[in-house]
Amino acid sequence: MPKDLPRTLALTITALFLLYPLWGLASPVGRWQWGAADASPALATSFALTGVALLIVVAIGTPLAFSLRGATRAVRITFEAVVLLSVLMPPLALGLLLALAFGPGTALGSLLLRLGIPTSNDSTAFVVTQIYASLGYYLLGAAAAFEAVPRELEQSAALLGLKPREVLWRVTLPLARLGLAAAVSLAWVRALGEFGAIMVTAYYPHGIPVQLWVDLQDSGLPAVLPLLLVFLLSALPLPWALRILVRARGHA
Amino acid sequence: MLECRIHKARRAYDVNVEFVADAERLALFGPSGSGKSTILSCLAGLERPDAGHIHCDGQNWFSPPLALHLRSVGYLSQREALFPHLSVADNVQFSLDAAARAHERAWIDEMRERLNLTTLWRARPHHLSGGQARRVALARTLCRRPRLVLLDEPFTGLDRPLVRELVTILKEWQERLRFTLLAVDHDPLVLEGLCPRVIALEEGRVVQRGDWSELARAPATPTLRALLDLNP
Numbered sequence A: 001m002p003k004d005l006p007r008t009l010a011l012t013i014t015a016l017f018l019l020y021p022l023w024g025l026a027s028p029v030g031r032w033q034w035g036a037a038d039a040s041p042a043l044a045t046s047f048a049l050t051g052v053a054l055l056i057v058v059a060i061g062t063p064l065a066f067s068l069r070g071a072t073r074a075v076r077i078t079f080e081a082v083v084l085l086s087v088l089m090p091p092l093a094l095g096l097l098l099a100l101a102f103g104p105g106t107a108l109g110s111l112l113l114r115l116g117i118p119t120s121n122d123s124t125a126f127v128v129t130q131i132y133a134s135l136g137y138y139l140l141g142a143a144a145a146f147e148a149v150p151r152e153l154e155q156s157a158a159l160l161g162l163k164p165r166e167v168l169w170r171v172t173l174p175l176a177r178l179g180l181a182a183a184v185s186l187a188w189v190r191a192l193g194e195f196g197a198i199m200v201t202a203y204y205p206h207g208i209p210v211q212l213w214v215d216l217q218d219s220g221l222p223a224v225l226p227l228l229l230v231f232l233l234s235a236l237p238l239p240w241a242l243r244i245l246v247r248a249r250g251h252a
Numbered sequence B: 001m002l003e004c005r006i007h008k009a010r011r012a013y014d015v016n017v018e019f020v021a022d023a024e025r026l027a028l029f030g031p032s033g034s035g036k037s038t039i040l041s042c043l044a045g046l047e048r049p050d051a052g053h054i055h056c057d058g059q060n061w062f063s064p065p066l067a068l069h070l071r072s073v074g075y076l077s078q079r080e081a082l083f084p085h086l087s088v089a090d091n092v093q094f095s096l097d098a099a100a101r102a103h104e105r106a107w108i109d110e111m112r113e114r115l116n117l118t119t120l121w122r123a124r125p126h127h128l129s130g131g132q133a134r135r136v137a138l139a140r141t142l143c144r145r146p147r148l149v150l151l152d153e154p155f156t157g158l159d160r161p162l163v164r165e166l167v168t169i170l171k172e173w174q175e176r177l178r179f180t181l182l183a184v185d186h187d188p189l190v191l192e193g194l195c196p197r198v199i200a201l202e203e204g205r206v207v208q209r210g211d212w213s214e215l216a217r218a219p220a221t222p223t224l225r226a227l228l229d230l231n232p
Helices: A005-026 A040-068 A073-088 A091-102 A107-114 A123-147 A151-159 A164-192 A196-201 A208-219 A221-235 A237-248 B036-044 B088-092 B098-103 B105-114 B130-142 B160-177 B188-194 B212-217 B222-230
Strands: B002-008 B015-021 B025-029 B051-056 B059-062 B073-077 B148-152 B180-184 B197-202 B205-211
Touching: A005 A221, A040 A073, A040 A123, A040 A164, A040 A208, A040 A221, A073 A123, A091 A107, A091 A123, A091 A196, A123 A164, A123 A196, A151 A164, A151 B073, A164 A221, A164 A237, A196 A208, A208 A221, A221 A237, B002 B036, B015 B036, B015 B197, B015 B205, B025 B036, B025 B188, B036 B073, B036 B148, B036 B180, B073 B130, B088 B105, B088 B130, B098 B105, B105 B130, B130 B160, B160 B188, B180 B188, B197 B212, B197 B222, B205 B212, B212 B222
Parallel strands: B025 B180, B025 B197, B073 B148, B148 B180
Antiparallel strands: B002 B015, B002 B051, B051 B059, B197 B205
């Protein structure tokens, strides 16, 4: 028996196990109803609001992750524990907690409402929920990307006369970019696919996951599968390719 | 002119040294752990002395500590630390903006020729051998003509002919560009070939200064004698 046969078998079986659900797209559920419901509002909602959420996540998370490098070990461990708590939170629990914390019945929720910022069933609630769902993933990925940049290269750049800001732009960010891209892709998938928390906090406007649920309830699988296919084809290729590229280059 | 007085507390013993060097090549020689690399790190700004002062060409580097990027210093060790995302050409010219690259064209061309980098000019660092990478690092260190060049065992692991060649080139360029060069190496033959003057260190203190013949004729301590005898 070849030495690597058990490993090859194990990898193959696991890969087939993971890919098997895609076979569901070929299930005999009847003729796909491409025009059963207009999916474009859900697509527009999901992509536009996820884009906004992701911009905010990157804008907040990148400098924060970078600043973690200079923090003491105690600060890092404490902060990472908090971030992990948000990452490990079950989505439905997150939604319920967000509703309880930001809902119109709370002091904060009513204050925001008076300021014209609705905290449920609104684009703002949708984006805020996505930020809560994805920020932790981005922070952990970005922090690992920055940590992987050798300090001696940054010191070399400084010794060659570069100011700290120039070191960041010419050495740190270029060397961390693949890891950062992987973190962005993870945050993107996490935010775009968020269902449990969004169901509670922002059932309206419908994003793709909620629309899929609604279509499943109202019209059945033949109406759901076209939107599901569009969802998969539009949401997955970019982060999937980024992740493969990152691994191929030996980062993350 | 480099004026240096450094006190740096360490676990085993403190480093306490004082010396002056002026547009010359000076070797720091001594057993492992005698504080040679600590001195270079303090001069480069990678470590901070606990007390003392460092002046270079009228500029105060310590104390207060001057930021790394404001020191005109080149630091070369056995770890080349080349930027993996840049070509050899961009590594060498990393410290220069577009205008400076144009202004220094002749100097860059000379380094490229003398250090045999022409065929490697567009290559990425991961394609280079150890010796090639060390030559690129040397060119990058000297490209912006630093006032002080620190060599922390940069010849370790290189074959003898290449070391001889690099020593010859370094001597020639130091005499022409008039920078101050401080070198540390485990091999006194390399140091002797590069630096006419030597400061001998032991347990963080200067135990002898002078030229190599004085050191060989009357080493100040048994440890120095043993070190020199081990490397006849």
